[in-house]
Amino acid sequence: xxxxxxxxxxSALAMVGAGAAPLWLERTLYAADAPSPRKKILVAIFQRGAxxxxxxxxxxxxxxxxxxxxxxxxxxxxxAADRRExxxxxxxxxxxxxxxxxxxxxIWDDGHxxxxxxxxxxxxxxxxxxxxxxxxxxxxxxxSTADGWMNRALPCVDSAARVSPVRAVAMGAVLPRxxxxxxxxxxxxxxxDFRVHNAQASSAFQEMYANSRDPMxxxxxxxxxxxxxxxASIEKTPYQPAPGADYPNGRxxxxxxxxxxxxxxxxxxxxxxxxxxxxxxxxxxxxARASEGQLAARLAEFGQTLAAFWTDLGDxxxxxxxxxxxxxxRTAHENGDRGTDHGHANCMFVMGxxxxxxxxxxxxxxxxxxxxxxxxxxxxxxDFRDVLGELVRGQSGNRDLTKVFPGYTPRSLGIxxxxxxxx
Amino acid sequence: xxxxxxxxxxxKDAPEASSFRxxxxxxxxxxxxxxxxxxGPRPGEMQQIEAMGVRKWIDxxxxxxxxxxxxxxxxxxxxxxxLDMSTATMLQHYPSxxxxxxxxxxxxxYPGDPDKRMMVxxxxxxxxxxxxxDSKPEQDLAALLDPQELSQxxxxxxxxxxxxxxxxxxxxxxEVIESMGKGMRMRLFAAAGPDLRRRIQSANGPQAVVxxxxxxxxxxxxxxSHRQLQEVMVDFWFNHFNVFIGKGADRYLVTAYERDAxxxxxxxxxxxxxxxxxxxxxxxxxxxxWQSVGADSIAGVRRQRGLNENYGRELLELHTLxxxxxxxxxxxxxxxxxxxxxxxxxxQRMAEFEFNPRMHDNGEKMVLGVRxxxxxxxNDGLTVLHLLAHHPAxxxxxxxxxxxxxxxxxxxxxxxxxxxxxxxKKDGDIRAVLETMFESPEFWSRGAYRSKMKSPLEMVASSxxxxxxxxxxxxxxxxxxxxxxxxxxxxxxxxxxxxSSQDWLNSAGLLARMNFxxxxxxxxxxxxxxxxxxxxxxxxxxSPDFQKK
Numbered sequence: 001x002x003x004x005x006x007x008x009x010x011s012a013l014a015m016v017g018a019g020a021a022p023l024w025l026e027r028t029l030y031a032a033d034a035p036s037p038r039k040k041i042l043v044a045i046f047q048r049g050a051x052x053x054x055x056x057x058x059x060x061x062x063x064x065x066x067x068x069x070x071x072x073x074x075x076x077x078x079x080a081a082d083r084r085e086x087x088x089x090x091x092x093x094x095x096x097x098x099x100x101x102x103x104x105x106x107i108w109d110d111g112h113x114x115x116x117x118x119x120x121x122x123x124x125x126x127x128x129x130x131x132x133x134x135x136x137x138x139x140x141x142x143x144s145t146a147d148g149w150m151n152r153a154l155p156c157v158d159s160a161a162r163v164s165p166v167r168a169v170a171m172g173a174v175l176p177r178x179x180x181x182x183x184x185x186x187x188x189x190x191x192x193d194f195r196v197h198n199a200q201a202s203s204a205f206q207e208m209y210a211n212s213r214d215p216m217x218x219x220x221x222x223x224x225x226x227x228x229x230x231x232a233s234i235e236k237t238p239y240q241p242a243p244g245a246d247y248p249n250g251r252x253x254x255x256x257x258x259x260x261x262x263x264x265x266x267x268x269x270x271x272x273x274x275x276x277x278x279x280x281x282x283x284x285x286x287x288a289r290a291s292e293g294q295l296a297a298r299l300a301e302f303g304q305t306l307a308a309f310w311t312d313l314g315d316x317x318x319x320x321x322x323x324x325x326x327x328x329x330r331t332a333h334e335n336g337d338r339g340t341d342h343g344h345a346n347c348m349f350v351m352g353x354x355x356x357x358x359x360x361x362x363x364x365x366x367x368x369x370x371x372x373x374x375x376x377x378x379x380x381x382x383d384f385r386d387v388l389g390e391l392v393r394g395q396s397g398n399r400d401l402t403k404v405f406p407g408y409t410p411r412s413l414g415i416x417x418x419x420x421x422x423x
Numbered sequence: 424x425x426x427x428x429x430x431x432x433x434x435k436d437a438p439e440a441s442s443f444r445x446x447x448x449x450x451x452x453x454x455x456x457x458x459x460x461x462x463g464p465r466p467g468e469m470q471q472i473e474a475m476g477v478r479k480w481i482d483x484x485x486x487x488x489x490x491x492x493x494x495x496x497x498x499x500x501x502x503x504x505x506l507d508m509s510t511a512t513m514l515q516h517y518p519s520x521x522x523x524x525x526x527x528x529x530x531x532x533y534p535g536d537p538d539k540r541m542m543v544x545x546x547x548x549x550x551x552x553x554x555x556x557d558s559k560p561e562q563d564l565a566a567l568l569d570p571q572e573l574s575q576x577x578x579x580x581x582x583x584x585x586x587x588x589x590x591x592x593x594x595x596x597x598e599v600i601e602s603m604g605k606g607m608r609m610r611l612f613a614a615a616g617p618d619l620r621r622r623i624q625s626a627n628g629p630q631a632v633v634x635x636x637x638x639x640x641x642x643x644x645x646x647x648s649h650r651q652l653q654e655v656m657v658d659f660w661f662n663h664f665n666v667f668i669g670k671g672a673d674r675y676l677v678t679a680y681e682r683d684a685x686x687x688x689x690x691x692x693x694x695x696x697x698x699x700x701x702x703x704x705x706x707x708x709x710x711x712x713w714q715s716v717g718a719d720s721i722a723g724v725r726r727q728r729g730l731n732e733n734y735g736r737e738l739l740e741l742h743t744l745x746x747x748x749x750x751x752x753x754x755x756x757x758x759x760x761x762x763x764x765x766x767x768x769x770x771q772r773m774a775e776f777e778f779n780p781r782m783h784d785n786g787e788k789m790v791l792g793v794r795x796x797x798x799x800x801x802n803d804g805l806t807v808l809h810l811l812a813h814h815p816a817x818x819x820x821x822x823x824x825x826x827x828x829x830x831x832x833x834x835x836x837x838x839x840x841x842x843x844x845x846x847x848k849k850d851g852d853i854r855a856v857l858e859t860m861f862e863s864p865e866f867w868s869r870g871a872y873r874s875k876m877k878s879p880l881e882m883v884a885s886s887x888x889x890x891x892x893x894x895x896x897x898x899x900x901x902x903x904x905x906x907x908x909x910x911x912x913x914x915x916x917x918x919x920x921x922x923s924s925q926d927w928l929n930s931a932g933l934l935a936r937m938n939f940x941x942x943x944x945x946x947x948x949x950x951x952x953x954x955x956x957x958x959x960x961x962x963x964x965x966s967p968d969f970q971k972k
Contacts, residue, residue, distance in 0.1 A: 127711070129670045129915055130733075143733075143917060144740055165930070173906050175929065177915075187908075187931040196937045198945075204962045205937050212967035216928060217876075221967065224930040 040319050041263055042395040043272045044150060044178065044388075046136070047302075047326035049280035050128060053346035054332060054378060055295060056101070057115050057360070061094040064367040068333045072286040072340075074098055086290040091115070095360050099291050100299035103307035107351060112310070112317070114357040114415050118345045118365050119382040120328055124374075126342035128280070131327035135384065136177035138405050147181025149388065149405065150271050154183040155398040164268020165227035171255035171274040178273055185271075186227055191258050194231045202228075234265040245312035248304045252276040256305050260312040263320060270396060276302065279326060283337040306351065318353030321395050321416070323387060329378050332367055343377035348387055354394065356417035386410045442870030443835045452477045455872055458972035459829050460484055460861075461651030463885025481861050484652035485690065485854055496647035499894070502617045503636040510679050510704070510774040515539070517629040519674070522771070523547050531772070541594060542625065545601060563602040567595070581614040589619070601626045612896075613949055620896070630675075634668050637678055638904075638911040639897040645884035646894055656689035656853075657681065658880065659828055664700045664742060665919035666709040668912040672770050673708055677912055679774075680705035693821065693851030694812035697742065701808055702776040704767045710734035710917065713770070717763040717784025730784075735759030737917045743811040745820030754791055760784040761795060761803035818846035822856060828922045829857075830866055831874045838865040873971045876924035879907035881972060882936055886943055886964045892951050899949035906935040933970075940965030 058074040059065050066073050075083070077090035088096025089105055095117065097105060107113040123140035125131050134140040138149025150168065157163050168185035170176050179185040188194050196202035209221025239261045247253035255274035262269045278298050287293030306322070313320055329346035345365075351357070365371050365379035373379040389401045389410025401410055447455065453473045457464040460481065472480040483490060500506065505513050514522060515534040523546045525531040533540050552563075565573055576587060588596050588611075600608065600623055612623045624632050644654045661681055668677045684703040688696035700706050707713040715731035716723040723729060735758035739750050764783030768775045778801040788795040788803060793810060795803055811817055822842035826834035842859050849855040860866055877885060883904060887894060894900070904911055908927070914920050921927070939948075944961030946953050963969060 127670070129667065133915060143737065144746060146918070173931075174908050174910070175931065184929070186929070194931075194934065196934060196941065198941045198961070201937065201941045201962050201965070205965055208962070208966045209933075214967055214971065216925060217967040217970060220928040220930070220933055224933045227930050228934070 039268060039270045040395040040397070041269055041272065041321070042153070042391055043259060043274070043320060043322040045322065045324040046132070046176070046178070046273070046275040047279050047324060048128070048132060048275050048277045049326070050131075050328050050330055050342055051279035051298075051326040051346065052281060052285065052295060052330040052340055053117070053326070054329065054340075055285070056098050056299065057091070057117055057347045058088045058096050058098065059094060059117075059364070059367065060088045060090070060096045062367050065332075068367065070334070071338055072334045074290050092360060094364075098296070098299050100296040101303040103303045104349075107307065107310055108358055111358040112351060112353060112355055114350045114355050114359055114361060116348045116350065116361040116382050116387050116413065116415070118362050118378055118380060119348045119387060120325075120344065120346045120380055120384050122380055122383055124344075126328065126344075128327055128342075133177060135325060135327055138178075138385065138388070139407065142407070145406075148176070148178035149392075150178040150273060151181030151183050151185055152404045153392045153396055153398055154185075154271060155396050164270075165223050165230060166262065166267050166269055168271040168273075169259070169262060169269060170272070171258060176273055176275065179271070184223060188231070188258070190254075191231050191261065192235050195228050230267050234261065234267060241308070241312045242314050245308045246304070247308040247312075248301050250301060252301060253305045253308065256309040257312070260309055263313065263316055281330075282335065282339040282341060285334075285339045306349075310351065321350065321352035321355060321391050323351075323391055324349040325384055325388075331376055332372055332378055333376065344373040345378040345380040348384065350387065350391070350415050352416075354416050356415060361413050361415060382413065383408070383410070386413055387415065390415055440835060440870075443831075443838075443865045443868040445869045446864065446867055447869050447872040451872055452867065455867070456481060458873075458885075460655060462645040462654070462881060463888045463972070465888045466891060481652075484650070485857060485861075487650035487653040487690070490649050493647050493649045496643060496649075499643050499647065500640060502621060503640055505633050505636040505678055506640050506682065508678070510675055511772060513633060513675055513678065514771065514774070517625070517632050518543065518546070519630040520546070520550055520628075522630075523550060525771075538593075542597070542629070545598065546629070549601060564599065567598055567602060581610045584611060585614055585619070597622060597626070633675060633678060634912060635898065635901075637668070637681070638901045641880075641911055642884065642897045642900055643894060645880065646887045646892075653689060657686055659825070659922075660685050660689050660696065662914075662919035662922075663824060664696075664706065665914055665917055666705045667915045669915065670709055672767075672774070673705055676703070676705035676708060676774060679703070688853075690854045690857070691852075693817075693846070693853060694809060696853075697812050698805070698808050700742070701738070701762075701804065702765070704770065704774045704776060706734070707765060707767050707776065708770065710737055712762055713766040715759060715763050715765075716782045717760060717786075720763065720783055720785070721781040722779070723782070723784075730756070730759050730763065732756060732759040734762060738762075738807075738811070741917055741919075743820065744814060744816040745823075748814075748816035748820060750791060753789075757788045757790045758807055760786070760788050761790065761799075761807045764801070765804055812851055813847070815843070815847060818843040818851075822846055822860075824922065825856065825860060826865075829860060830863075830871050832923050832925070835865055835870075838863050874924075875972050876927050876970055877972045878920065878927060879904055879909035879932070879936075880911070882907070882970065883939065885972070886940060886969075887951065889964065889969075890943065890953055890957065890960055892943065892953055894951055896950035899951065903935070903939050903948070906931075907939065908932050908935070936970065937965035940969075 054065065055072065055074055060074070060076045074096065075087045077096050078084055078087045085099055087099060089099060089102060090096045091108065104113055121131060121135050121140045123131065123134050136148050137145040139145040154168055165184070166186055168179055168183065170179045170185065170187050172187055173189050175185055175187040196205055206225045209218060212218040212221065241247065241257060241260065247257045252274065259272045259274065262272065281294050284293060285295050287296065290296065310317070325348055326346050329343040330340035331343045335341050363381040365381050369375055371379060385405045385408050389405060390412045392398055392404055393401060394416040398404065453469040454464060456477055457468060457472070505517060508516065516539050518526065522531055523543055526533050526543050527547045533543060568576060576584065579587065588599060605627065608623050608627060612620055615623060624635065648654045664685065666673055666677055666680060668674055680703045684699035688699055710733045711731045712734035716729060718729050732755055736755045738758060739748065739755060740746050744750055764779045766777055766779050766782060768777035780800055783800060785798055787797040790807055791810065795806055799806065819839060823834065823839045826839050826842060830838065838860070841863065842856050845856050845859040865871060883900060901911060909920055941961035942948050943951065944957050944964060946956040
């Protein structure tokens with residue numbers, strides 16, 4: 001299967017190959033002045049380590065929440081000026097954002113941020129490794145899936161000549177599981193470093209690969225140098241984020257800044273991936289106050305980054321949907337170390353111009369003991385593939401979800417409204 | 424220079440069936456076997472094995488016990504003491520923060536060695552300090568050194584720091600090392616000798632040394648071992664029975680796994696290899712079998728735990744029959760029932776295989792149409808392994824995997840069938856199956872010659888061999904392998920890394936190969952020295968031709 005698809009791709013490349021102008025010169029294909037170059041883009045964020053959904057979007061109207069988390073719960077929303085900074089930011093009278101996520105509140109208020117609660121993978125595993133693997137493969141419980149859901153989500157194209165070399169980009173050194181598979185996907189650690197470091201060697205390599213008798217290596221070489229040229233052309237002037245888009249220092253901010261750069265450069269990006277670690281808070285999840293401690297620090301970076309990305313997108317917001325996920329949630333009860341252990345359902349964020357936001361989607365399962373999954377964790381009421389499936393269909397135009405999520409039929413939650421389609 | 428003497432054919436998309444019937448030119452044979460049975464030719468090596476006779480060289484490689492190991496390799500492996508340690512000793516000498524805490528609280532015994540005991544105390548103090556947000560490493564250094572020493576320390580080069588450091592008593596040295604920032608430690612490491620290096624490495628967090636030793640050992644063996652085929656086979660079988668060093672307790676279990684379960688059997692009988700992996704704590708932990716409990720067993724009833732099918736499924740799909748091997752979901756469940764009770768004794772202390780009858784499902788099972796009577800205990804699992812190891816689907820699946828690795832991405836079925844015949848006739852004798860393959864016309868055909876893409880490990884090792892590089896330490900190389908997409912021992916999925924060429928073809932990977940080549944040839948890789956820098960070789964090593972084998 002892999003082999004066959006790879007060869008189809010390369011024979012398509014071979015057809016335009018010999019004698020034709022080098023593809024890397026044809027940047028106009030992807031440039032803003034080319035016919036309908038603008039793609040709908042789906043950005044997926046993976047929070048590795050199992051983020052604590054119950055403290056990120058806290059069910060502050062649930063008395064049980066405060067009973068189960070006597071020392072680490074996010075306090076109920078308040079108007080009292082001296083306590084507001086440490087209290088949940090009310091969303092709908094029932095749920096509240098962690099105070100460190102304050103930068104996301106204006107996006108919520110504008111109706112561009114939706115939350116899906118009690119969502120995640122139905123597989124019962126509490127192993128980070130297995131759960132991430134299942135979620136990225138898009139096939140919970142099936143270990144033999146060779147490729148990732150994002151790779152399968154790339155729509156097929158008829159002519160390889162019109163395909164951007166950077167349709168699918170993952171920020172990082174290695175292609176993540178989500179993007180692995182037969183379709184071309186590029187791992188980029190740093191846009192300004194996506195090149196052969198030695199200019200002389202670079203042109204020698206380019207020529208050697210172009211002249212290789214091995215068609216697969218010749219094609220891969222061409223793809224590579226196309227991507228290098230394309231990315232070099234947008235790197236000529238240092239990227240200036242839009243005014244007010246203040247990305248925090250650190251890897252996650254760098255990743256989202258570069259994804260915004262790719263989007264705004266019209267290089268043909270369709271799918272982007274970034275991950276952010278450090279959510280596995282078994283001990284001292286919260287500091288002395290809700291706005292302090294490990295979770296608050298991670299969320300401050302997380303929220304500021306997403307808000308900066310949103311500001312940076314400017315008039316491209318209608319083309320973009322961003323979704324967040326984490327392999328599983330954490331125990332409803334706090335543990336003996338002011339932390340939480342591995343749990344089950346979690347919350348997901350969806351942000352975008354076409355998103356019907358300002359709403360928490362999904363059925364709330366409740367926190368009474370008999371309502372908990374295996375008597376300890378938030379139960380799952382929305383399969384993560386429902387959320388991703390709707391976004392894949394809406395953003396990539398890939399309507400054949402049976403290939404993206406084999407063995408599962410995603411149901412739409414209606415997160416992408418008609419507003420997005422009309423825009 | 425590296426590629427001189429190459430014979431290049433017009434390479435085709437997919438070797439046609441007929442190309443496996445056309446023999447390659449005789450003067451390509453030495454290069455071909457060195458590309459496939461070793462980690463690539465060293466300068467002059469092709470001529471050597473031509474003089475010896477290619478077939479004779481292969482026969483020698485199939486009997487590594489007859490080859491004297493390279494003393495250079497042995498000397499380089501000697502400081503990597505975790506490679507020879509029992510898991511229990513390793514847990515004591517290279518403890519994780521959790522274990523340090525357990526030792527201090529008396530839940531785990533302290534190490535016997537006084538130096539190691541002091542290390543545990545310092546680690547405990549450090550952990551305590553880490554939870555105090557106000558402390559900074561620089562302040563520690565100020566507390567350890569008098570003002571004059573401190574200013575001398577701060578204004579010195581790494582080489583001068585080494586002189587200063589070694590003028591102090593050993594425990595003070597260790598305190599200073601542990602108070603340094605990570606960047607400074609790295610610079611000092613590059614300048615230090617083996618003993619000090621070891622202590623600097625430990626100061627970064629002793630448990631990380633275990634994984635670093637493993638990766639370093641693997642790279643050094645690939646580059647220096649005279650028993651090249653053995654090392655290729657260790658790589659093949661480890662990957663076939665993949666475990667992931669990043670999954671919990673496997674951080675400490677993979678060393679013994681490769682050394683005791685894989686390495687002794689790489690050219691032996693498949694059933695021995697299969698049983699060794701099935702009973703290894705690393706595999707039991709990785710695929711969760713150690714927690715799998717029979718529903719009606721004593722432990723199952725009391726602890727409300729149940730069957731975990733993870734190992735049962737991968738055993739059939741990846742280790743033996745193959746996904747098309749003709750088994751059903753019912754077989755997976757029945758196999759999993761047979762292996763209930765195969766668990767790990769004291770995962771944090773001894774980490775040894777144990778059969779626990781209280782977890783075992785004692786009922787009757789039916790596996791692949793074979794009835795396994797009730798009450799078999801540990802024999803249920805052994806029966807399943809025997810059945811699988813002699814199953815025609817296994818013979819075929821394993822033969823095909825070997826042919827993909829050694830012959831071509833799409834090996835001819837006729838070859839795989841003959842290898843499978845040998846497998847069944849010779850009781851799963853891996854050496855005999857390899858002999859059938861190495862004697863086949865397909866192995867020596869134009870269809871096989873230079874038809875495969877090197878994996879990142881093969882690319883890195885063959886480059887180092889091609890330029891006769893001296894490898895002093897390997898963290899620079901393991902970083903390169905991360906960039907190239909094959910972080911050693913860190914393949915999370917049980918499938919292992921692909922044996923097939925195209926999975927290594929992607930833009931980031933190709934760029935990383937080119938950048939690695941240029942850095943190596945310009946003598947810019949930390950820990951790797953060339954006699955002289957040879958910039959033109961960078962382009963050769965990164966070329967399309969050098970990516971093939």
